[in-house]
Amino acid sequence: MAQLRDKRLFLLDMDGTIYLDETLFEAVPEFLAQVRSVGGKYLFLTNNSSKGLEGYIAKMHRLGIETTEEDFLTSVDATVRYLKGEKPGKKCYVAGTRSFYSQLEKAGIPVTDRLEDDVDILLNGFDTELTFQKLEDACILLRRGAEWVATNPDWLCPTWYGGVPDCGSVCAMLTRASGREPLVIGKPKPAMVHLALERTGFAAEQAVIIGDRLYTDVACGVNAGIDSIFVLSGEGVMEDIERYHVQPTWIYPHIKNVWEDMK
Numbered sequence: 001m002a003q004l005r006d007k008r009l010f011l012l013d014m015d016g017t018i019y020l021d022e023t024l025f026e027a028v029p030e031f032l033a034q035v036r037s038v039g040g041k042y043l044f045l046t047n048n049s050s051k052g053l054e055g056y057i058a059k060m061h062r063l064g065i066e067t068t069e070e071d072f073l074t075s076v077d078a079t080v081r082y083l084k085g086e087k088p089g090k091k092c093y094v095a096g097t098r099s100f101y102s103q104l105e106k107a108g109i110p111v112t113d114r115l116e117d118d119v120d121i122l123l124n125g126f127d128t129e130l131t132f133q134k135l136e137d138a139c140i141l142l143r144r145g146a147e148w149v150a151t152n153p154d155w156l157c158p159t160w161y162g163g164v165p166d167c168g169s170v171c172a173m174l175t176r177a178s179g180r181e182p183l184v185i186g187k188p189k190p191a192m193v194h195l196a197l198e199r200t201g202f203a204a205e206q207a208v209i210i211g212d213r214l215y216t217d218v219a220c221g222v223n224a225g226i227d228s229i230f231v232l233s234g235e236g237v238m239e240d241i242e243r244y245h246v247q248p249t250w251i252y253p254h255i256k257n258v259w260e261d262m263k
Helices: 028-037 053-062 075-086 098-106 132-144 167-178 191-200 214-224 240-244 255-262
Strands: 009-012 041-046 072-074 092-095 121-124 147-150 156-159 162-165 207-211 227-231 250-252
Touching: 009 191, 028 041, 028 255, 041 191, 053 072, 072 075, 072 191, 075 098, 075 147, 075 191, 092 098, 092 132, 121 132, 121 167, 132 167, 147 167, 191 207, 191 214, 207 214, 214 227, 214 240, 227 255, 250 255
Parallel strands: 009 041, 009 207, 041 072, 092 121, 121 147, 207 227, 227 250
Antiparallel strands: 156 162
């Protein structure tokens, strides 16, 4: 059986796993220090495409955790990799935040936020700047036959008061309106884990993914062939195991309990 103390690469979800809004969970600094003390590495993995790395770095700093760009892997990274590898030169209508748009533009992806005739792909991300105009444009593009790509399938983004509709919820609304389904890039697809293993050089058996959602975080680990930890500090509840038929390797109430078992 896999042993938690043998793990060296820790792939960490953020929202609902190490913090909630502007509150860092107890023992996160101690957990990160423990990973480093055994010669391990951690990467923060998030499906949230609403802000760039500078936003995450600034937030971590506010919470007392110093990070660099190399500490993160996002659904935007995986989406850029997919678009460059599978859809080179295809023009994307970006249904997301200005930050998401800028990240894609900086990466060399042809993008627009206007309903233009030469749009090839409707690209949905977690959109905290959602307007009805974007929804209408999306429906028109889907009716025209544009390809449809989504950064992530999350239903909710956790907040202190519960949650707000994430990319998956908006896509479900568009599916109801159009009868179509998007190609999803981020968790639970294995691309982000594979990219993490490539970047760090660790073997799959040395890696574990930690998250608060079974249908994205834990399922990503299962699909990528690595161990997983389900924490009950965010969106997920124990009943989700039966609901989604996804079995984590370990279950903990909180990341503090993970740290305690690693010592």
